Amino acid sequence: MPLPLDGTRILVTNDDGIEAPGLAALERIARQLSSDVWVVAPATEQSGAAHSLTLHSPLRISERAKQRFAVTGTPTDCVVLAVREILQGHKPGLILSGVNAGSNLGEDVTYSGTVAAAMEGTLLDIPSVAFSQMYNGDKAKIQWDSAEHYLPDLIVQLVEMGIPENTLINVNLPDLRPHEISGIKVAPQGKRKLGDNISRRLDPEGRPYYWIGGVRNEDKEHAATDLAAIRNGYITVTPLCLDLTHYTVLEAFDAKFTRHFSTPKTVSGV
Ligand code: MN
Numbered sequence: 001m002p003l004p005l006d007g008t009r010i011l012v013t014n015d016d017g018i019e020a021p022g023l024a025a026l027e028r029i030a031r032q033l034s035s036d037v038w039v040v041a042p043a044t045e046q047s048g049a050a051h052s053l054t055l056h057s058p059l060r061i062s063e064r065a066k067q068r069f070a071v072t073g074t075p076t077d078c079v080v081l082a083v084r085e086i087l088q089g090h091k092p093g094l095i096l097s098g099v100n101a102g103s104n105l106g107e108d109v110t111y112s113g114t115v116a117a118a119m120e121g122t123l124l125d126i127p128s129v130a131f132s133q134m135y136n137g138d139k140a141k142i143q144w145d146s147a148e149h150y151l152p153d154l155i156v157q158l159v160e161m162g163i164p165e166n167t168l169i170n171v172n173l174p175d176l177r178p179h180e181i182s183g184i185k186v187a188p189q190g191k192r193k194l195g196d197n198i199s200r201r202l203d204p205e206g207r208p209y210y211w212i213g214g215v216r217n218e219d220k221e222h223a224a225t226d227l228a229a230i231r232n233g234y235i236t237v238t239p240l241c242l243d244l245t246h247y248t249v250l251e252a253f254d255a256k257f258t259r260h261f262s263t264p265k266t267v268s269g270v
Pocket of ligand 1: 016
């Protein structure tokens with residue numbers, strides 16, 4: 001039986017690094033879809049790297065296995081080098097980023113290297129999807145069976161629907177076994193309020209140091225967000241737009257601020 005996306009070159013990347021179990025899970029998912037799967041991922045963990053690009057140090061590519069490469073840079077570097085260098089001449093038709101160990105919900109999308117890899121793919125006009133697995137407790141005990149159970153069909157459906165240009169898709173899975181998942185919900189980006197998330201400690205010399213933690217209070221006033229949906233056991237699908245312009249405010253500002261200055265007249269006789 002032919003694979004559902006056979007003939008489509010798939011690039012798999014992440015921000016947890018080339019050794020991450022979530023990357024291996026996404027590779028297995030990609031191989032269920034196409035026989036042309038390539039992996040280009042950071043050599044070391046880049047969580048929280050957002051959309052950063054390495055400009056001031058050299059980048060090295062090492063081939064770890066057939067069609068599998070590590071890059072000494074960020075997720076964005078990986079996508080750029082994959083498309084422009086490693087796969088030059090035959091760019092991927094689909095980029096899958098993840099599966100991240102930990103959710104990327106609400107404003108996480110602005111910090112996330114997982115989401116940023118999909119942003120870079122979108123900028124290169126390649127349909128791109130980011131995947132993240134929520135977990136409570138021990139990161140080493142994350143099970144990827146829900147991702148492997150639900151994502152192949154979801155990816156095929158997204159490809160069939162068509163991902164519009166300038167748009168990337170952010171997918172999050174709840175910390176549940178496959179049979180416990182309520183379904184799939186398309187939901188907007190939610191918001192968390194800044195919580196008690198900075199811890200101050202003292203080093204052995206008595207000097208303070210700081211750790212920015214993950215404790216944040218969710219804004220529960222907005223019930224229809226990705227945060228609410230995942231709390232109710234749904235896999236969330238959030239389309240994100242790379243044009244960050246707020247058009248309603250743009251129109252209001254345009255009406256108020258836009259001015260046309262007349263060109264200064266040349267003074268005659270000078
Ligand atoms: Mn990560």
